[in-house]
Structure formats: structure tokens, C-alpha cells
Amino acid sequence: MIGKNLQRIRKELPDHVTLVAVSKTKPVEDILEAYQAGQRDFGENKVQEMVDKKDHLPQDIRWHMIGHLQTNKVKYIVPFVTLIHGVDSLKLMQTIHKEAVKRDKIQDCLLEIHIAEEPSKFGFDFQELLALLHREAWASLDHIRICGVMGMATFTSDEDQVRREFRYLHQCFDTLKSEVFSEKDYFREISMGMSGDYRIAVGEGSTIVRIGTLIFGERNYL
Numbered sequence: 001m002i003g004k005n006l007q008r009i010r011k012e013l014p015d016h017v018t019l020v021a022v023s024k025t026k027p028v029e030d031i032l033e034a035y036q037a038g039q040r041d042f043g044e045n046k047v048q049e050m051v052d053k054k055d056h057l058p059q060d061i062r063w064h065m066i067g068h069l070q071t072n073k074v075k076y077i078v079p080f081v082t083l084i085h086g087v088d089s090l091k092l093m094q095t096i097h098k099e100a101v102k103r104d105k106i107q108d109c110l111l112e113i114h115i116a117e118e119p120s121k122f123g124f125d126f127q128e129l130l131a132l133l134h135r136e137a138w139a140s141l142d143h144i145r146i147c148g149v150m151g152m153a154t155f156t157s158d159e160d161q162v163r164r165e166f167r168y169l170h171q172c173f174d175t176l177k178s179e180v181f182s183e184k185d186y187f188r189e190i191s192m193g194m195s196g197d198y199r200i201a202v203g204e205g206s207t208i209v210r211i212g213t214l215i216f217g218e219r220n221y222l
């Protein structure tokens with residue numbers, strides 16, 4: 001079933017879009033099934049869960065931290081994580097940098113931008129982010145590589161609203177690209193789109209979609 005789901009989704013995605021299979025709450029067996037169907041990029045939103053699973057799975061899996069990350073847990077994932085999607089404070093950037101220096105690693109990250117209507121979601125306010133990036137305090141953080149942006153749309157059936165929010169994230173990306181990262185080839189990722197809205201996200205220029213339910217089925221939070 002999982003392999004079939006993956007096949008169906010992949011067929012639909014343009015070649016330049018990376019599919020991250022979001023395996024949170026799902027057992028190692030399910031992840032292996034996806035792996036055997038050729039999937040290599042997996043996303044988790046909890047540090048402990050990702051660390052526990054990784055030891056039971058093939059080493060060539062590319063792990064994506066897609067959830068909110070607390071600074072005191074950064075040290076557990078920097079040794080192996082491929083991409084940290086939810087970077088939303090200078091303090092977190094500094095902590096990731098510090099751990100990356102220790103490991104002699106350049107850590108790839110995405111800046112999470114608040115695009116949804118709901119006030120509770122994480123992410124930078126875009127104007128504050130711009131101001132921060134112009135202050136250059138972050139520029140000395142040479143062991144983090146900011147590869148793009150990430151965002152989550154409002155959970156709503158109003159597709160126009162979702163489209164507007166994704167379009168806004170793309171505009172944020174363009175502004176950052178021209179004002180801050182114009183010489184950085186690696187600044188090219190827009191992580192947006194989940195099971196319910198990935199088609200809209202791809203239409204608005206997503207380069208990474210994060211899909212769980214459509215691959216692994218509904219999650220049980222017990």
C-alpha cells in the first residue's frame with residue numbers, strides 16, 4: 001500500500017520537487033516499506049522519535065527535521081540530520097552553528113516564515129526576519145547554510161486562501177533571494193505543501209513537499 005501511494009504521488013510531482021515522506025508516529029516497519037519502494041527523504045517532527053528510529057534504519061536515509069526545534073535538543077540531531085526546516089530564531093541559528101562547528105559540519109537549514117492566519121503557529125514574521133538578516137549578526141555563522149524557506153498554510157478548505165499564503169511565501173523567498181542571498185546558489189528551496197494542499201503548493205513553486213497521511217495513512221495519537 002505504502003509503495004503504491006508513493007508511486008502515485010511521485011508520478012504527479014515535477015522532477016525538481018523533492019518528496020519528504022513524513023513518518024511521524026509511524027513504526028520503523030512502515031518506513032522500511034517506503035524505503036524499499038525507493039524513498040530516501042523522511043521527515044519527523046520530534047527529536048527523540050527521529051533519533052530512536054534512525055538507529056533501526058538504513059544509513060543512507062536523509063532525515064528532515066520538520067517540527068519546532070528547541071535549542072537544548074539541537075545537539076542530538078546535528079550529527080546526522082540532512083535539513084532542518086523550522087529555523088525561526090537567531091538563537092536557534094546560533095545554537096545550530098555551535099553544534100555544527102563541534103561536528104565539523106555545515107548544517108543545511110530553512111527559515112520558517114509565518115504565513116498562516118492562525119496566530120499559534122511558529123515561524124518568523126517576514127519583516128522581522130528581513131531586519132534580522134540585514135543586521136548581519138547571523139553572517140558570522142559560517143557553519144549553517146540557509147538553503148531557503150519553509151511555511152505552513154492555514155488549515156482551511158478555502159483553497160484561495162491557501163494559494164494566497166503559498167504565493168506570499170514565494171514572494172518572501174524572492175525578496176530574500178534578491179536582497180540577501182543573490183550570490184548563493186544553494187538558496188533555492190521552498191518547503192511548502194502537505195497531504196491536503198501539496199498540489200496548490202507545487203502550482204505556487206514549491207521545491208519540497210512534506211507528505212505524511214497520503215503515504216502512510218491517518219495517524220493515531222493515543
Ligand SMILES: *Cc1c(COP(=O)(O)O)cnc(C)c1O
Nearest residue numbers: 022045066194195210211212213
Ligand atoms: C505532520 C506534518 C506534515 C505532513 O502532514 P500530512 O497532512 O500528514 O501530510 C507536514 N509538515 C509538517 C511540519 C508536519 O508537522
